[in-house]
Amino acid sequence: MRVRRLAAWTALPLVVTLGLAACGSGGDGGSSGGQDAAVSIQISEPQHLVPTNTTETSGSQVLAGLFSPLVDYDAQNKPYEVAAQSVTSSDNNKVWTIKLKDGFTFHNGEKVTSDDYINAWNYGAYAPNGQGASYFFEKIAGYQDLQGEKPKAKTMSGLKKVDDLTFQVTLAEPYIDFKSMLGYTAFYPLPEAAFSAPGVLNDSYEQAPIGQGPFKMKGTWQHDSKLDVERYDAYPGEKPQVKDVEFRVYQQLTAAYSDLQSDNLDVLPTIPTENLSTAQSDLGENYQTSPMSSFQFLAFPTFEKDYSKPDVRKAISMAIDRDEITKSIFKGSQQSARSFVSPVLPGYRDNTTGAAGQFNPTEAKKLYQAAGGPSKITISYNGDGGHKDWVDATCNQLKANLGVDCVGSAEPKFADLLTKVEKKQPVGLFRMGWVMDYPSMEDYLGPLYSTNGSSNYYGYSNPEFDRLVKEGAAAPTQAEAIKKYQQAEDILAKDMPVIPLRFGENVYGHSSKVKNVQMDLFQRVNLVKIEAAG
């Protein structure tokens, strides 16, 4: 009797296990080739799926399938019209007229009108809505009235409807790259169904966003698990080559990499650093690289006495062997940088840093000693971003080539690092990175080095530079704008407020079940071009 009861106690967990396990469902449909194919793409859990609140890559990747931008970028990274029929400006680039293509519909059948753009942008710019990409509307006239705790207005005065397919955008100041800017995620339209009342977004919209792009949602956003989309047949633009796309959420890239190797996952947009050294042999032809816009650099606290002299900054730059570090630590997955803007941009020139970008230990040491650089250098970085290896390598080079003491100092998070920098606490040199939002030199120069730039953490200020960037933005033609931007970049080369180190690349892999996998400058897979193999 007792024995049996004991057996029952021990058997219980097993029975429960099997019972629970039986509830699970498993297996995927499997993909059949051609136009009906299904592909899976790795993402991390998106933070938001409202266009004006999406600033990270995963969310942007999903929205790129669900929405069609006003403009996209060609091989030279110049904008061309997609959902827009034409984007034209008045002579001084202050008033822009956007004509929409006829025939675009939202996935719920609604026709896309200029109101859908105006409402979406006003929603995004209105401060109390707390949208992450709100600042993209900064350049539009009337943006300031929507800011503060109790904004003066709910709509921007710069947005005016002309007719159902035309609207006019008036900027606060002339801006030549506004057309390029329109390709950014924040400028997608929202259907009427997205709003529960004028200016109030429906809570459930984000769970199944309705767009006007080549793919529509299949079901709702399955948090931490996946997002399924399928081809939207009424889409008037270029038709995708596959029917279904599954955006599968992974918490760790290494897990996704294991799935990729066994064909359980079709596209992995970023090969994890741990696997970089073996990826080429693991994946063979399915290992690929393409240009991307990221830019890694070391910033100087120019407000500190030690680093206030441009000669000290140049000497440190000359003492760093960039090529050695990109080769040994990044296995060639990044390129050495010797300019302040990315090579993907129109207007990029190679080697704008001149001699300061060339590795020259003897000159560096002479210059450093003549300028009286500090005897101890600290390089601060965020410990959660995998920066330790290259920072330590850089420090070792500085030790050897300048004869100084150098230590890498890790802060737990990037936010902690920025807080210290903002409070002007001595952190020494610190690492920074930048990824462009849209192809324009201004998107690199303005925010990073202007006196009031949103990401100018190093206290760099040069009125001449500010003036040139401003003039570039207000220039009447692209050619003139680029000329001004380039002059501004030359000033940076003289002052060296930061040391350009590396330009990034997309390093990605795909399974043998797909082909023609292309990635854009924003680390997104081109969903229209991807095809099933064989």
Place this chain on the structure above:
Amino acid sequence: MFRFILRRLLQMVLAFFGTTLIVYALMFAGQSDPIQALAGERPVTAAQRAYLTEKYHLDQTGVGGFFYRYLDYVKNLLQGDLGQSLTGRQIGDILQQAWPVTVRLALIALAVAIIFGVTAGVIAGIRRAGVFDNSTLVLTLLVLGIPTIVLAPIAQYFLGVRWQLFPPTAGAQPSFYALLLPGIVLGSLSLATALRLTRTSVAENLRADYVRTARSKGLVKRRIVSVHVLRNSLIPVVTFLGVELGNLMSGAIITEGVFNIPGVGFNLFRGIRTEDGPLVVGIVSVLVVVYLLSNLVVDVLYAVLDPRIRYE
């Protein structure tokens, strides 16, 4: 028995509030700038900062702010509302999705530990110093020496990628088969401990007076082992496994990450990384309940195994 359980339940309420208060305090103290942490490396606009600060009462700082937020939290908790995580999702929803898969994973791990660990432990205990005993000793030491963070990727690489015996990752709605490998990896550590524990306990009890008495009475060996020895030997093992159930659920952080299972461990890790205080406290509150309940079950099991405890 009923009074015993009731008393334990009352203690649980106290323990629950005590632990959540401590966790809330720790999370609050460790917080630097949750809004920036959420935004990653991008600058946060003033408008968004103001919006989030107001929404989560982050403007209330210091000790007063702490109690303001804690009481606010408890008030909502008593109404069954776990609140929103900093990403705007309902924590209740997150947990509802995360728990089932973690519970299944933990139960598989526990079943592995019980079936293989206890059985092998009994055999090793009976045949002390034999070949089986020595080889399990070596094996368990090996497993105990390898941390999960090494064991899990190795198992995934060889069994999942190289030989393709199991799917390399499990995903959000895994089949029993897909959960088997992570379950075994997760359970291997408890398996090794359970085995050593059972083995020692059985070996010790085999030398006890009551076994000698039973043997001299002429009882068959199988009955001595299965009824007398096993029953007494299981008490320490049950204690261990009860606590281990809680550990398996909270300790699945690494395993869930490696095998891409969006369970409790993963959410806890993400919450800590993004300084998502409400999410961490929500998960820990439920984990506390799991620990308390599994301890209760252990105590009740004691009573079943040993009548002397029952009548105390």
